[in-house]
Amino acid sequence: MLSIILPCLNELRHGYLPYILANLDAQVGEKEVIAVVSPSRDDTAAVLHDWPGVTVIEADVRNRAQRLSVGIAVSQGRAVLLHHPATLLPPETALAQIETAIADPQVAWGGFHHQFDWDHRLLRFTSWYSNQVRSRWGQILYLDHCIFARRDLLQSIGGVPDMDIFEDTALSQKLQQFGPPILLPGTVTTSARRFRQRGVYRQAWLNQQLKLMYHLGQSPEAMNRLYERQSQINVAYGPEHGPPVASSPPPMPNSVMDPQTSSQARG
Numbered sequence: 001m002l003s004i005i006l007p008c009l010n011e012l013r014h015g016y017l018p019y020i021l022a023n024l025d026a027q028v029g030e031k032e033v034i035a036v037v038s039p040s041r042d043d044t045a046a047v048l049h050d051w052p053g054v055t056v057i058e059a060d061v062r063n064r065a066q067r068l069s070v071g072i073a074v075s076q077g078r079a080v081l082l083h084h085p086a087t088l089l090p091p092e093t094a095l096a097q098i099e100t101a102i103a104d105p106q107v108a109w110g111g112f113h114h115q116f117d118w119d120h121r122l123l124r125f126t127s128w129y130s131n132q133v134r135s136r137w138g139q140i141l142y143l144d145h146c147i148f149a150r151r152d153l154l155q156s157i158g159g160v161p162d163m164d165i166f167e168d169t170a171l172s173q174k175l176q177q178f179g180p181p182i183l184l185p186g187t188v189t190t191s192a193r194r195f196r197q198r199g200v201y202r203q204a205w206l207n208q209q210l211k212l213m214y215h216l217g218q219s220p221e222a223m224n225r226l227y228e229r230q231s232q233i234n235v236a237y238g239p240e241h242g243p244p245v246a247s248s249p250p251p252m253p254n255s256v257m258d259p260q261t262s263s264q265a266r267g
Contacts, residue, residue, distance in 0.1 A: 003032050003081065006071075006083045018047070020083070035055070037057070038059060063163070063164045072154050078102065087188050106179065107182055108149060109147065111148065139180050144188065165227055166214045209226075
């Protein structure tokens, strides 16, 4: 059995949650789906409770790393998939690909190839760099690769490092001691909502600034406040931060509604 941990906070506004749940329901293979929900200002928890086959844990934790660690602690599968909450797995075969990979005792962890749901040359380059350079030479996978790892290894390192941002980088650095990551042949599709909202080049520049801040040892909370601009996407800092969550999410791009017919370039 494979355990899938889906960390959630105010997930209705970007429109991915129903598609993620339908995607997971259609995946072939034995699985448990554990959704860990921080107190949200929309109906995320209600949507999850209404979906059959999903174990919902409402936890008073504030960041994505804590939500993932809560899910890991109760999971039962041989391997655990850490599911990014605005990403779609390859249709139907994703879990089978993971099961095939971990049947090899030399494989400890990995993820999928990456693409965005918006076809822009800088985003194509970003995905290419993530797939071909960062994962191979830096041995770093971001959460939107949908990282998977053997459950006993995740437990041995204490779950996901408790950080408001770059928790996936820190997790990758811990998992490197068990071997390099592998990238499975399937491709995940991630929302480009931040790039759409802020502008592609402005968001890309901010990302590079944040990477420099991380390597200089800056506070993860300070970095995440800069990253989110108090929008409470990954972290709930308190009711005084950020505007109310919109009740009507924007329409989904065609490539996300039907990933099998996506025309997005893969780098």
